Every structure is written in structure tokens, then in C-alpha cells.
Amino acid sequence: MPPEFARAVLGLVARIPPGRVSTYGRLAELAGWPRHSRHVGHLLGHLPDGVSVPWQRVVGAGGRIARPGTPGADYQRLLLEHEGVVLSASGRVDLKRYGWPAAAEDV
């Protein structure tokens, strides 16, 4: 896994506007590495200290925010709501509304 992959992904994540979200698959694709969604997740889960990116704006396909295996599953939800993201009744993010990038808006 070339360093540029991490750079590209982290760069993209950093550019997600507050109150918007993107998905693992989407980011991997934008970074130029399609089908590498899992590695995006791995990256965000193993960020070196000092590096801070808005990881809370990265959700699973369909707007899922689960963070399996981790205790603070509600933490991400908290952060997002704090940014103005309204979760659906099922506790998911409406990608139609908050998804980024949304069309040719920006990238």
C-alpha cells in the first residue's frame, strides 16, 4: 500500500465540509483505489497520534454509522449531530442530503 493512498484518503477526509459525510467506498474510489473500502476504514482506525482528521464524517454504505467492536458507538453520532447532521429514525445518515461529494459541487 503506497503512502499516496493514505495521503489521498486523509486529504479527502479533511476536505469533507462540516455537516456532510462520505463513505468508505466512495473515498477509496475518489482516492483512485476502487474496492479498497476496508483499507480506508483501517486507516482511520489506526491514525498516528497528532494527526487529526474528521473521521466522524466517514460512514458506511447507506449512511450506516456503527463502528463495530468499539464501545463508543454513540460518539460518532454525537459529533455528527453536533455538526447539524440529522439522523434518520433508524439512526442512519441520509446520503442524499448529507453525502459528499454531492454531484459536481466540489471535490
Added chain:
DNA sequence: ATAATGACCTCCA
């Protein structure tokens, strides 16, 4: 070289 694992994804019962 094979097997297991992971902040995942999609499809289908």
C-alpha cells in the same frame, strides 16, 4: 504458499 483478519459492501432470505 495457505489461512486468518479487518471502523467494508452488496445481495438475498
Added chain:
DNA sequence: GTGGAGGCCATTA
């Protein structure tokens, strides 16, 4: 809505 199967790809044992 939930849960399982199969697929995905790099890393590690």
C-alpha cells in the same frame, strides 16, 4: 429491520 453468505484486497501469522 436483521442476519448470513460471498466477495473484496492488503497485511500478517
